[in-house]
Amino acid sequence: MKAGYRKERIDRGIKARADDIFAISSYREILYLMGPRLLAVVGLLLFPLFKDITGAYWQTVGFIACIIALLTLSWNFLFSVGLVSLGQAFFFGIGAYFTGYFNHTCGLAPLFSIPLATVCGAVLCTILIFPVLRLRGIYFALITFALPLFLMRIIEATGYLGGTEGISGLQRLPSLTFSVYITVVLVLAVTFIFLRLFDTDYGLVLRAIHDNDMSVLAGGLSVQWYKAQAVFLAALPATFAGALMTHHYRVVGMPAFAVEYSLLPLTAAVVGGTGTFAGGVLGALILVPVSEMLRAFGTLRIVMYGMMLILFVVGLPEGIYRFGQRKYFQFERIVPLEEKEK
Amino acid sequence: MIESMLVFGLVNSAVLMLISLGFSLTFGLSGVANFSHGGIYLLAGYLAFFLFRTLGLPYFIAVIITVIVTALLGATIYKLVVIRVRGIALNEVIATFAIGISILELFRWLGFITYEFSLPYMLRGRLTLIETTLDYQRLLIILVAFLLAVFLWVFTHRTRIGLALLGMAQDEYTALSVGIDSDWAATYSFALGGAFAAIAAVMILPLGIININIGYEVLLIALAVTVLGGLESTKGLILGCIILGYAQIFTSTFFAPHWKEAVYLAAILIVLAVKPSGLLGKFKELEERV
Numbered sequence: 001m002k003a004g005y006r007k008e009r010i011d012r013g014i015k016a017r018a019d020d021i022f023a024i025s026s027y028r029e030i031l032y033l034m035g036p037r038l039l040a041v042v043g044l045l046l047f048p049l050f051k052d053i054t055g056a057y058w059q060t061v062g063f064i065a066c067i068i069a070l071l072t073l074s075w076n077f078l079f080s081v082g083l084v085s086l087g088q089a090f091f092f093g094i095g096a097y098f099t100g101y102f103n104h105t106c107g108l109a110p111l112f113s114i115p116l117a118t119v120c121g122a123v124l125c126t127i128l129i130f131p132v133l134r135l136r137g138i139y140f141a142l143i144t145f146a147l148p149l150f151l152m153r154i155i156e157a158t159g160y161l162g163g164t165e166g167i168s169g170l171q172r173l174p175s176l177t178f179s180v181y182i183t184v185v186l187v188l189a190v191t192f193i194f195l196r197l198f199d200t201d202y203g204l205v206l207r208a209i210h211d212n213d214m215s216v217l218a219g220g221l222s223v224q225w226y227k228a229q230a231v232f233l234a235a236l237p238a239t240f241a242g243a244l245m246t247h248h249y250r251v252v253g254m255p256a257f258a259v260e261y262s263l264l265p266l267t268a269a270v271v272g273g274t275g276t277f278a279g280g281v282l283g284a285l286i287l288v289p290v291s292e293m294l295r296a297f298g299t300l301r302i303v304m305y306g307m308m309l310i311l312f313v314v315g316l317p318e319g320i321y322r323f324g325q326r327k328y329f330q331f332e333r334i335v336p337l338e339e340k341e342k
Numbered sequence: 343m344i345e346s347m348l349v350f351g352l353v354n355s356a357v358l359m360l361i362s363l364g365f366s367l368t369f370g371l372s373g374v375a376n377f378s379h380g381g382i383y384l385l386a387g388y389l390a391f392f393l394f395r396t397l398g399l400p401y402f403i404a405v406i407i408t409v410i411v412t413a414l415l416g417a418t419i420y421k422l423v424v425i426r427v428r429g430i431a432l433n434e435v436i437a438t439f440a441i442g443i444s445i446l447e448l449f450r451w452l453g454f455i456t457y458e459f460s461l462p463y464m465l466r467g468r469l470t471l472i473e474t475t476l477d478y479q480r481l482l483i484i485l486v487a488f489l490l491a492v493f494l495w496v497f498t499h500r501t502r503i504g505l506a507l508l509g510m511a512q513d514e515y516t517a518l519s520v521g522i523d524s525d526w527a528a529t530y531s532f533a534l535g536g537a538f539a540a541i542a543a544v545m546i547l548p549l550g551i552i553n554i555n556i557g558y559e560v561l562l563i564a565l566a567v568t569v570l571g572g573l574e575s576t577k578g579l580i581l582g583c584i585i586l587g588y589a590q591i592f593t594s595t596f597f598a599p600h601w602k603e604a605v606y607l608a609a610i611l612i613v614l615a616v617k618p619s620g621l622l623g624k625f626k627e628l629e630e631r632v
Contacts, residue, residue, distance in 0.1 A: 134618070138432070138435050139569075142610060143611065147611070149562070150611060156600055297451075298451055299447045302443060302444075303443075305440075305443075309439075310441065313433045314423055
């Protein structure tokens with residue numbers, strides 16, 4: 001046999017102890033486990049307090065990053081149930097238009113119009129997607145790609161809901177700090193809830209649909225019905241993001257269905273690692289500020305997204321979150337191949 | 343009125359056919375939905391423009407070079423990127439979509455958005471039938487679409503390479519067992535898809551100005567036709583083109599031109615919701631889609 005080497009990965013002791021027998025012996029180890037999470041949570045919660053240092057511009061960037069993070073969480077939820085979405089803008093836009101309608105036509109204050117739009121939007125999204133839920137793979141992706149574009153054309157052609165001009169003059173939110181806080185808290189809360197949800201029995205069924213839907217069917221559960229519930233749950237953060245963004249800018253129009261709101265969450269999810277909730281948030285929090293810095297390059301920005309997507313899909317398909325996790329919890333060493341022959 | 347609608351419906355169907363042939367070919371033969379189709383299409387348009395207007399080559403030679411270059415580009419896309427994510431449908435879509443967007447937005451950034459970019463008609467002159475006037479370029483489009491469909495049929499049913507590709511499309515494992523290389527077949531199908539996109543571009547783009555957004559529209563058209571017609575038969579593809587082509591002409595005549603673009607989006611949504619196998623699709627496709 002040809003002499004060669006291979007890379008061996010071994011779990012660190014702390015990982016094995018924390019996973020299997022749950023015997024943690026010191027504050028240091030607790031810190032090792034909690035550290036990264038605490039850092040992320042505290043860092044996000046403190047961010048709005050540094051308003052004077054960062055300035056309003058970067059606060060807004062943080063706000064948008066959190067909005068994209070919510071959309072990415074929604075994307076990852078759908079992905080975990082085996083549904084691939086190429087059109088998060090669909091959920092975003094529906095939430096945006098609902099709140100615009102409630103606020104403008106019914107005169108509801110943002111306090112009521114945003115939650116109402118979140119729920120109504122999620123219900124409408126579920127109803128619209130329900131007939132095509134049985135599709136799989138790229139055919140479902142195609143539907144989600146076509147839906148926002150279709151709704152955009154419908155609004156343009158019929159002139160309903162303000163047509164090409166949109167609905168403007170909506171009520172404003174109290175302040176920028178308020179908007180940033182509410183999104184930050186929601187991103188953390190939704191991440192936590194989704195992670196916990198996928199650990200329950202209910203989440204087990206959802207994950208099983210992703211892995212092998214035929215076995216779920218054989219288990220006597222309605223795949224279609226579970227998928228519908230999943231779409232509803234996944235739509236909630238996305239429609240909320242749309243509703244909040246609408247009140248932030250005080251206007252809703254056809255750009256709510258723009259490709260950017262589909263492309264950014266997709267890129268963030270791929271960069272962070274598909275199927276990992278925390279990874280998606282991380283991806284969004286990296287991607288949006290970077291893209292703001294590149295704003296000077298104009299549409300070359302989108303070319304860079306494209307290049308980044310290709311690089312990550314081809315070069316690091318697991319995403320930076322899983323990559324980082326591996327480095328954190330395992331050590332690697334090079335071992336000669338011959339050892340095995342003994 | 344009726345007559346001109348019939349004639350222009352036919353022209354429109356031929357346009358859709360030319361646009362979607364390349365996409366549907368790649369998809370049918372290699373199973374990879376090449377979302378960079380729109381990007382390649384537009385690249386071919388600008389390349390032909392560059393060779394013809396800037397370098398001053400004879401138009402015919404410029405067209406041939408364009409077709410060859412885009413075919414090589416298609417093969418390169420497969421060899422460099424798609425081969426590494428082959429078999430993971432989502433990653434294939436993301437990678438090719440990213441390539442397509444990158445090409446389109448790169449041209450937008452380079453400033454290809456003014457009105458000077460257009461290709462010349464291949465044939466001048468026009469033909470008047472009773473009361474409808476049709477120029478030779480549109481006639482040529484119908485002719486080329488027809489010839490390409492015939493060529494495709496002959497190629498996949500009468501030549502060794504074509505039969506090998508067809509075998510790969512029907513059953514990959516059986517084809518592998520008789521010695522057909524899967525990657526070779528896929529590279530070939532990507533190259534053919536690129537060449538067809540280039541032919542479509544040099545035929546259709548002379549009708550108007552070359553515009554970035556056409557790239558996105560081309561992708562949607564190709565998707566709609568493929569979904570509508572199903573992949574198994576060229577018949578389905580032709581039927582899909584004719585239905586969509588006439589539906590567009592009818593809506594833009596009787597309603598407003600806005601609705602023209604909603605037609606193929608609606609077609610994708612309705613067909614996938616009501617009859618996921620496509621109009622003429624058989625069991626194999628149903629299995630893949632549902």
